[in-house]
Amino acid sequence: MKRIEARVPAGISSFFAICDTDSSGKPLQDPLKIGAIGGGFKVLPPVKTAVEVEEADKTSIRIYVNGKPEEASTSLRVAEKIFSRIKENFNVTVYHEISEPIGAGFGTSGAGALSLAVALSRAVGLNITLLEAAQIAHVAEVEAKTGLGTVGGLLSPASCVITRKPGAPGIGLVDGITVESEVTLIAVYFGPILTKHVLTDPSVRKRVNSIGWSTLHSILKNPSLECFLSKSMEFARESGFLTPEVERVVEFLRGKKGVIGYAQNMLGNCLHIVVEKNRSEDLIYLLKEKFKKAKVLELKPTTLTVELK
Amino acid sequence: MKRIEARVPAGISSFFAICDTDSSGKPLQDPLKIGAIGGGFKVLPPVKTAVEVEEADKTSIRIYVNGKPEEASTSLRVAEKIFSRIKENFNVTVYHEISEPIGAGFGTSGAGALSLAVALSRAVGLNITLLEAAQIAHVAEVEAKTGLGTVGGLLSPASCVITRKPGAPGIGLVDGITVESEVTLIAVYFGPILTKHVLTDPSVRKRVNSIGWSTLHSILKNPSLECFLSKSMEFARESGFLTPEVERVVEFLRGKKGVIGYAQNMLGNCLHIVVEKNRSEDLIYLLKEKFKKAKVLELKPTTLTVELK
Known part of the structure; x- marks a missing residue:
């Protein structure tokens, strides 16, 4: 069994605008282009995600949030996207440990998705860059409708984040104070x-x-x-x-x-x-x-x- | 007297390509577009820069590197660019504290320039974002010919940095492992x-x-x-x-x-x-x-x- 743990700061959102249409108001189709502008704070304690993987005949995934089994649709999508890029099968157990309140503007689903993308890709031997892992997390968030600009913001070099241009990490532009x-x-x-x-x-x-x-x-x-x-x-x-x-x-x-x-x-x-x-x-x-x-x-x-x- | 200290990791360069011409081979004129691709590591101990400022009739600047007075052309350019954006005059003393060897691929001039841009702008009350401060540092490095892609790399969200597209922070694209x-x-x-x-x-x-x-x-x-x-x-x-x-x-x-x-x-x-x-x-x-x-x-x-x- 292999175990990898990744830690990502939580991300408080202070203001935002939804950016899911083009300049003519038509809905964007590409989830990498969908996003948000806005601002907030990267803070500790971090969201911790531990991943345990074992080779198996068929891939299975179980997700726990603070010790309780959960559906965790964003995390499930992250895992599916990673498994679509490898041939091997694994039994996977994911343990999200989250100190901040969930679903209250602390970016916990984005931080959970990013930490999972980094830890799981590493655990199953899929070599991708941090931006590639972050794009997987971003698309999972957009599809599961749990967030739009959180993942990009978490990669800001500043602790007070300003997202100036929307889109996935590597496409949007994050700045800060x-x-x-x-x-x-x-x-x-x-x-x-x-x-x-x-x-x-x-x-x-x-x-x-x-x-x-x-x-x-x-x-x-x-x-x-x-x-x-x-x-x-x-x-x-x-x-x-x-x-x-x-x-x-x-x-x-x-x-x-x-x-x-x-x-x-x-x-x-x-x-x-x-x-x-x-x-x-x-x-x-x-x-x-x-x-x-x-x-x-x-x-x-x-x-x-x-x-x- | 006001004192502000900023700390920025040092940045080891492992490989690079110089990007100072356009696709036809013509030299680029805009220092924000000049840069490098490549990769390396963000490491601690950090480069520490303390800035002491006092209002004065005429602006003056003294720079010390590890206790010794130095010309420090990159730092001087950073200071000039910041002073060109404000009306007030200050006596400024800059103390760079650098643990890594200087001039040997540890990115110390880039880290010094970035930490100075952040600390000095804050000390003199010039409100700019982190990317704006980093662009000042990037341009100073390009002009002083002490570095091309270091400052952007220091803003990578990863510790093993990969600069995929050249240019100043906010223009180039940094990724990592x-x-x-x-x-x-x-x-x-x-x-x-x-x-x-x-x-x-x-x-x-x-x-x-x-x-x-x-x-x-x-x-x-x-x-x-x-x-x-x-x-x-x-x-x-x-x-x-x-x-x-x-x-x-x-x-x-x-x-x-x-x-x-x-x-x-x-x-x-x-x-x-x-x-x-x-x-x-x-x-x-x-x-x-x-x-x-x-x-x-x-x-x-x-x-x-x-x-x-």
């Missing part, structure tokens, strides 16, 4: 948001996309961390994604020392706050006291990409 | 090579470039670490860069356990060896015993990019 090691990130999480119906409504999509692109342009005119966060927060407000719970946290933060800025997770009922490291302990204490129903997490911005064990 | 944390890198350094005259000779350039591109194509057909290293070593041999000292180390390594592969630094009288971590201590001991005139360094492959302090 360097973040000083003296700051850290706190997430205050109240739960997921049911937004799939919102994002399929054409008029809502159009409005959100227009706000998303103008957010990108404003940030690129003045690419500082403070501007990134305040424009992303405006995006949440104007797009209508801002939730009452997140708004209460924003009010609570007013005047708190050391807070550099904050934005709502896209899409999750969750606020991510960038704060000076020496103030984070106190702020976490206060947030836990005040918002007892929330999960309060400390996350570390990182410029790491994929680590293989 | 993920490297398992169980391996490490040893460099055996005998000194720099005087190669500038070789690289300006048109017939030598043509031959080196042809071998460089075919090395890239061979690696992309089978992108494993082993293939990357053996094809890079072939590049050193066929291009004529292989030195007698490096060849002696290669002979010495024959049959040594845990050695995954090796290649010669481009351009330096230095061999970099990828080795299983649990064998590295013994191998370093043996190499130091055998090659008393060499400097033997252990380096850590990394996927980190820029860190700001």
Whole structure:
């Protein structure tokens, strides 16, 4: 039996625009061209994916997420794409270990897909580059409708990610803002948001996309961390994604020392706050006291990409 | 006084082709389009650049490399490009701290330029993205003739870098191979090579470039670490860069356990060896015993990019 583990940072989304049509509005067919523009943060703890493989007569795959068996449609697609490129058969067991909340704008499915593509291709002896593995993960996400621009963003050289042009890794263009090691990130999480119906409504999509692109342009005119966060927060407000719970946290933060800025997770009922490291302990204490129903997490911005064990 | 420190991995080059002409052979004028294809490794310890700035009536800049005042033409160009974009004047002191040998294919000038561009722009309040800072560093390297593809490679999401398309960051295309944390890198350094005259000779350039591109194509057909290293070593041999000292180390390594592969630094009288971590201590001991005139360094492959302090 062979075991390979890959670790990929989680990826918080702060704003976005969906890019799945061409300039005339016609739906794009090539999943490598479909994507998103937007921005967010690469953070630790990472999503860890361990893969165990054994040669077999027929390929089989079992997937566990935090110890529980799951269908995990994105991961299943990643595996299928890798198996379509080799002749051998394997029994595969995948163990995703995810610290951040799932389905709440932490990019866990994208990070899971990328770590799986890297670990599984290595485990079965399929030699592909990191961008090729990332393209497999990107297409799996697009097809399974779990994400659009996450995988590309996770390959950004910066911890505060800006995706300037949409598309799969190697096709889109990722940029970012360097973040000083003296700051850290706190997430205050109240739960997921049911937004799939919102994002399929054409008029809502159009409005959100227009706000998303103008957010990108404003940030690129003045690419500082403070501007990134305040424009992303405006995006949440104007797009209508801002939730009452997140708004209460924003009010609570007013005047708190050391807070550099904050934005709502896209899409999750969750606020991510960038704060000076020496103030984070106190702020976490206060947030836990005040918002007892929330999960309060400390996350570390990182410029790491994929680590293989 | 404001002080900002940025850390960027060093970048070993294993093979390359110079890309400074268009398809018809005409010299490219735009330094953002000039570049190189090739491959190598991002490694720690990083190049550290601390910048101290104070407002002044007239801008002045002093540069120290490992404590000694230096002209540092690439760094000077980076600073000039940043000052051309702001109105204020500053007294600037730059402290580059470099562990790897300088001028021997460790990408120290590229890493120095990138860390300076990030730290100085931040220190003087010029808000630019990481790619914009990296483009400043790239152009400074091209103009000062200290490097062509290093800065882009340092932004690769992988630790084993493959630059597939030349050009500045955001224009070229960097890819790579993920490297398992169980391996490490040893460099055996005998000194720099005087190669500038070789690289300006048109017939030598043509031959080196042809071998460089075919090395890239061979690696992309089978992108494993082993293939990357053996094809890079072939590049050193066929291009004529292989030195007698490096060849002696290669002979010495024959049959040594845990050695995954090796290649010669481009351009330096230095061999970099990828080795299983649990064998590295013994191998370093043996190499130091055998090659008393060499400097033997252990380096850590990394996927980190820029860190700001």
